[in-house]
Amino acid sequence: MKHLPRVHLNGLRAVEAVGRGGSLSAAAEELGVSVGAVSQQVLKTEAQLGVAIFERTGRGIRPTALGHQFIERLGAGFQALDSAVALTRHDTDSVLTISVAPVFAAKWLVPRLARYAKAHPETKLRLEASIGLVHPDSTDIDLAIRVGEGHWPDVRAEYLLPQEVFPVCAPSIARNLRTPEDVLTAPIIRDANSNIEWDVWLKPLGLDERDLAEGDTFTDAALCLDAAIAGQGVMLAWHTLAHDALRGGQLVAPFRERAKTRFSYWLVTSQKRPEPAKVRGFKSWLQSEIAQMLAE
Structure with a gap:
């Protein structure tokens, strides 16, 4: 896991939630934070990665070609983490x-x-x-x-x-x-x-x-x-x-x-x-x- 130290987990959560939900507001509602906080987490993560995960348009935010692949793998990773935690809860x-x-x-x-x-x-x-x-x-x-x-x-x-x-x-x-x-x-x-x-x-x-x-x-x-x-x-x-x-x-x-x-x-x-x-x-x-x- 040599690449994980480059980014913060909260930032990756924000990126995945925006990609899955389709908007900053949907991610903010899911994560229980403000839209501004989500936006800052996404920008910070993109800066840490050195690439753009999303492109900003007049109609909102949408993943880049690389972003689609990145978000799909993040989703699978967080799903695996959630399942691991769930094993201890019921x-x-x-x-x-x-x-x-x-x-x-x-x-x-x-x-x-x-x-x-x-x-x-x-x-x-x-x-x-x-x-x-x-x-x-x-x-x-x-x-x-x-x-x-x-x-x-x-x-x-x-x-x-x-x-x-x-x-x-x-x-x-x-x-x-x-x-x-x-x-x-x-x-x-x-x-x-x-x-x-x-x-x-x-x-x-x-x-x-x-x-x-x-x-x-x-x-x-x-x-x-x-x-x-x-x-x-x-x-x-x-x-x-x-x-x-x-x-x-x-x-x-x-x-x-x-x-x-x-x-x-x-x-x-x-x-x-x-x-x-x-x-x-x-x-x-x-x-x-x-x-x-x-x-x-």
Whole structure:
């Protein structure tokens, strides 16, 4: 570890939090400090490293090409540190540790956990919000829920749910969307970090993404959903993201057409260790919740 003495750990934490959160303010809220303090930590760390991790633009702060690689490795490192500390803080027989993407956790999983707690009072949950695949054999993660093609090495991946996408919007905007062609004239909410293009839904209908109107862009699907609820435009959503807002009437899916992506939801566990009862219980509960959502 000859390189670590060059920088302070708090500075690295600030850099990782800004990169993951997408802004100084998001990092400040997570770390419990001021925006100015985070900014100073980032600048100090860049000076210690002798390279720019972020570039400053009129629209905010974003990682450089090197910064993307640096932040990704920092995230993996802090995840490993967090898992190491977690091993000392709970009884692994009574605590189920789950790694899940932040947007899936916030918009679908967490609102349903009271039902899980009622059905399984003997098990306490510990959720780690992360978008990177965490290997269950090298961490304390019991189960991960991930979106992908399921071809991860050295893990057991169990198919859970296909990821289908479809337009959603506020009821006020839906009134003007009578046919799929009408989407081309509506303001479009875009997720800058999404790997799913609008053409996945448009092409089978004979439409082209290049003909879509302008609209607001966000770097997080949950923010896109909030913008759609607020009536700012139409977004391309999927079941677990939009289901509760659709059920509550905050959003409308104006068309029946759904488009399958090449991705699905998967339950990822250790390939080497036997599956404990707490994992089997959570998987069974999760599958029943998925079935109920699809039935609705």
